[in-house]
Amino acid sequence: xxxxxxxxxxxxxxxxxxxxxxxxxxxxxxxxxxxxxxxxxxxxxxxxxxxxxxxxxxxxxxxxxxxxxxxxxxxxxxxxxxxxxxxxxxxxxxxxxxxxxxxxxxxxxxxxxxxxxxxxxxxxxxxxxxxxxxxxxxxxxxxxxxxxxxxxxxxxxxxxxxxxxxxxxxxxxxxxxxxxxxxxxxxxxxxxxxxxxxxxxxxxxxxxxxxxxxxxxxxxxxxxxxxxxxxxxxxxxxxxxxxxxxxxxxxxxxxxxxxxx
Amino acid sequence: xxxxxxxxxxxxxxxxxxxxxxxxxxxxxxxxxxxxxxxxxxxxxxxxxxxxxxxxxxxxxxxxxxxxxxxxxxxxxxxxxxxxxxxxxxxxxxxxxxxxxxxxxxxxxxxxxxxxxxxxxxxxxxxxxxxxxxxxxxxxxxxxxxxxxxxxxxxxxxxxxxxxxxxxxxxxxxxxxxxxxxxxxxxxxxxxxxxxxxxxxxxxxxxxxxxxxxxxxxxxxxxxxxxxxxxxxxxxxxxxxxxxxxxxxxxxxxxxxxxxxxxxxxxxxxxxxxxxxxxxxxxxxxxxxxxxxxxxxxxxxxxxxxxxxxxxxxxxxxxxxxxxxxxxxxxxxxxxxxxxxxxxxxxxxxxxxxxxxxxxxxxxxxxxxxxxxxxxxxxxxxxxxxxxxxxxxxxxxxxxxxxxxxxxxxxxxxxxxxxxxxxxxxxxxxxxxxxxxxxxxxxxxxxxxxxxxxxxxxxxxxxxxxxxxxxxxxxxxxxxxxxxxxxxx
Numbered sequence: 001x002x003x004x005x006x007x008x009x010x011x012x013x014x015x016x017x018x019x020x021x022x023x024x025x026x027x028x029x030x031x032x033x034x035x036x037x038x039x040x041x042x043x044x045x046x047x048x049x050x051x052x053x054x055x056x057x058x059x060x061x062x063x064x065x066x067x068x069x070x071x072x073x074x075x076x077x078x079x080x081x082x083x084x085x086x087x088x089x090x091x092x093x094x095x096x097x098x099x100x101x102x103x104x105x106x107x108x109x110x111x112x113x114x115x116x117x118x119x120x121x122x123x124x125x126x127x128x129x130x131x132x133x134x135x136x137x138x139x140x141x142x143x144x145x146x147x148x149x150x151x152x153x154x155x156x157x158x159x160x161x162x163x164x165x166x167x168x169x170x171x172x173x174x175x176x177x178x179x180x181x182x183x184x185x186x187x188x189x190x191x192x193x194x195x196x197x198x199x200x201x202x203x204x205x206x207x208x209x210x211x212x213x214x215x216x217x218x219x220x221x222x223x224x225x226x227x228x229x230x231x232x233x234x235x236x237x238x239x240x241x242x243x244x245x246x247x248x249x250x251x252x253x254x255x256x257x258x259x260x261x
Numbered sequence: 262x263x264x265x266x267x268x269x270x271x272x273x274x275x276x277x278x279x280x281x282x283x284x285x286x287x288x289x290x291x292x293x294x295x296x297x298x299x300x301x302x303x304x305x306x307x308x309x310x311x312x313x314x315x316x317x318x319x320x321x322x323x324x325x326x327x328x329x330x331x332x333x334x335x336x337x338x339x340x341x342x343x344x345x346x347x348x349x350x351x352x353x354x355x356x357x358x359x360x361x362x363x364x365x366x367x368x369x370x371x372x373x374x375x376x377x378x379x380x381x382x383x384x385x386x387x388x389x390x391x392x393x394x395x396x397x398x399x400x401x402x403x404x405x406x407x408x409x410x411x412x413x414x415x416x417x418x419x420x421x422x423x424x425x426x427x428x429x430x431x432x433x434x435x436x437x438x439x440x441x442x443x444x445x446x447x448x449x450x451x452x453x454x455x456x457x458x459x460x461x462x463x464x465x466x467x468x469x470x471x472x473x474x475x476x477x478x479x480x481x482x483x484x485x486x487x488x489x490x491x492x493x494x495x496x497x498x499x500x501x502x503x504x505x506x507x508x509x510x511x512x513x514x515x516x517x518x519x520x521x522x523x524x525x526x527x528x529x530x531x532x533x534x535x536x537x538x539x540x541x542x543x544x545x546x547x548x549x550x551x552x553x554x555x556x557x558x559x560x561x562x563x564x565x566x567x568x569x570x571x572x573x574x575x576x577x578x579x580x581x582x583x584x585x586x587x588x589x590x591x592x593x594x595x596x597x598x599x600x601x602x603x604x605x606x607x608x609x610x611x612x613x614x615x616x617x618x619x620x621x622x623x624x625x626x627x628x629x630x631x632x633x634x635x636x637x638x639x640x641x642x643x644x645x646x647x648x649x650x651x652x653x654x655x656x657x658x659x660x661x662x663x664x665x666x667x668x669x670x671x672x673x674x675x676x677x678x679x680x681x682x683x684x685x686x687x688x689x690x691x692x693x694x695x696x697x698x699x700x701x702x703x704x705x706x707x708x709x710x711x712x713x714x715x716x717x718x719x720x721x722x723x724x725x726x727x728x729x730x731x732x733x734x735x736x737x738x739x740x741x742x743x744x745x746x747x748x749x750x
Contacts, residue, residue: 053705054704054705055701056701076704077701077704077705078704078705078707078708078709078710081704081705081706081707082707086705087705089702089705092702093696093698093699093701093702094699095699095702095703095716095717095720096720096721097719097720097721097722097723097724098716098717098719098720098723103703103706103716104706106708106712106716107703107706107707107708108707110706110707110708110709110712111707114707146720163706167706167707
């Protein structure tokens with residue numbers, strides 16, 4: 001029995017004023033699946049993350065994205081977030097003077113409110129937050145510190161996964177979450193992600209390195225090049241890319257193109 | 262470029278504040294008022310003084326101030342612009358008509374007035390009143406009620422309207438009135454000294470820690486009048502008092518002048534904490550109407566180890582011109598200034614402080630947060646002066662500006678005058694634009710754009726808000742939200 005796709009990207013084209021970056025990207029993600037996207041610098045990986053979460057610097061020039069049956073591209077940034085799309089940012093933002101716990105409770109309540117659920121009060125939230133902090137081995141003291149202010153790179157990434165744990169999205173994009181992490185932080189972050197894997201929740205893991213995928217084992221691996229997915233496979237593809245780089249994929253592509261002529 | 266309508270091209274934060282926020286205190290109370298005809302001359306002043314049955318020394322004091330004022334000129338150095346004010350066009354006294362002798366107790370206060378203050382969130386009946394806060398309610402030119410007066414009196418704390426203090430405690434008024442802000446101090450202080458009508462008076466005796474927050478709520482209601490109130494707070498040796506003021510006015514197309522003078526005196530080891538949430542009508546989004554808030558506030562740390570803290574949240578008024586200052590005369594005295602000033606639409610603010618160090622080992626702290634949105638212009642102007650006798654003086658100043666959109670302005674004019682060789686003076690300043698990245702990050706977590714801006718602005722102001730009494734801090738946060746309110750894109 002095939003279950004309906006949670007996420008369906010069809011022929012997506014997006015551009016910034018200077019140039020088109022995504023040239024017709026298609027990808028289907030089922031519930032509970034973990035997909036990894038790998039690709040050389042400038043292939044459009046982060047653009048994909050931004051476009052899917054509704055960043056306004058990009059113009060969609062073609063294609064469609066359906067999320068749980070709804071037209072994702074018709075929703076604004078916060079509507080997508082409330083519907084359950086979460087982005088673990090490559091460069092998490094600092095907000096001075098706003099405690100992490102305060103920020104996250106406001107976010108959680110905005111999500112809950114959109115679903116007609118009652119707001120969670122400060123005490124209940126704290127209990128929940130402490131429990132989730134353990135998941136990523138994050139020190140509880142971070143809850144009362146200003147959001148990401150003065151956090152190290154690793155602490156910021158842990159904080160992203162911590163937020164994901166609290167918000168419990170249906171679809172999470174991890175944009176180079178492994179960049180700048182030492183081995184311990186990488187393990188903590190990966191453990192957090194793995195703990196959140198479930199038959200309902202899907203992940204799109206964007207990364208340069210196979211290293212992360214040793215911890216977070218994907219169901220599918222895709223190669224993004226020049227704004228298109230050019231190759232897909234299982235976890236073994238990541239290993240091959242790690243070993244051989246991207247050159248061979250390019251050559252293979254050129255070969256296929258020649259053969260089809 | 263000057264088109265204020267949000268278009269898809271304008272940045273999101275800009276669009277957010279482009280729409281005019283609803284000023285919820287803009288209503289008018291229909292009540293019979295006794296109002297002097299417009300115009301200002303010595304006759305007007307004698308009339309005001311006579312109505313208030315003032316002693317002749319005070320009448321003369323007013324007249325001297327008036328004569329001084331006539332020789333003075335409007336200050337032109339502030340970075341604000343407005344057409345010349347016609348001082349003859351406005352009335353200098355307006356008060357709700359008294360029935361008989363005037364209210365003796367709250368039960369006799371005109372129900373319309375009680376309703377008005379109720380609507381403003383300031384219930385005057387003590388059983389309904391905010392716990393722990395005594396209120397003096399000033400309506401146009403007069404104080405209409407003061408709560409918890411008796412309870413405070415039992416501890417020796419005098420809290421009443423200025424007019425009552427003139428009648429009942431003339432020796433204190435005479436001794437301290439004008440002792441911190443002399444009549445000739447500046448143009449608006451001189452005008453206030455001539456025509457002030459009411460305000461609040463506080464005296465906390467030796468060694469008494471005032472058990473509740475004292476507060477004055479200023480309401481302008483009448484049209485074409487100015488409000489000129491005078492506040493005098495004296496904390497005797499070892500005394501402590503925390504005082505709050507709030508203010509609102511109806512929405513009108515004409516500008517109205519509010520020129521107040523506040524004087525604080527702290528004797529040996531006394532401490533005065535003075536907090537303001539200023540929410541005068543700011544005018545509409547095109548800059549029509551609004552209050553001209555030209556205020557002189559100054560405290561004198563007269564005694565050793567005394568302390569005066571000013572905390573202000575300025576969100577209202579079309580023009581704000583005020584510099585709550587401290588004269589640090591007593592050795593070891595401390596002056597503090599914590600300020601949030603927000604200007605949106607066409608609002609202009611030129612605000613800051615003066616810390617005058619005279620005594621030895623005096624210390625001062627200045628934390629100023631300016632937020633400019635729309636076409637708002639926000640200026641921090643401050644003076645830190647270390648006089649030759651002020652050995653061991655220290656100052657720390659931090660001035661941060663936050664810009665929302667491309668059409669607003671932030672300006673900083675810090676003046677430092679150091680005349681000793683061992684002073685420690687630090688100044689930090691920053692100007693930043695509210696980050697599209699920050700807003701986007703918040704939205705990606707599910708917050709609306711409006712909530713995101715509020716959150717970021719509140720975080721920016723946190724250092725100041727934490728100085729406010731709890732209830733006021735909550736109020737201040739809400740007020741910032743309302744002042745920034747607008748529709749998204």
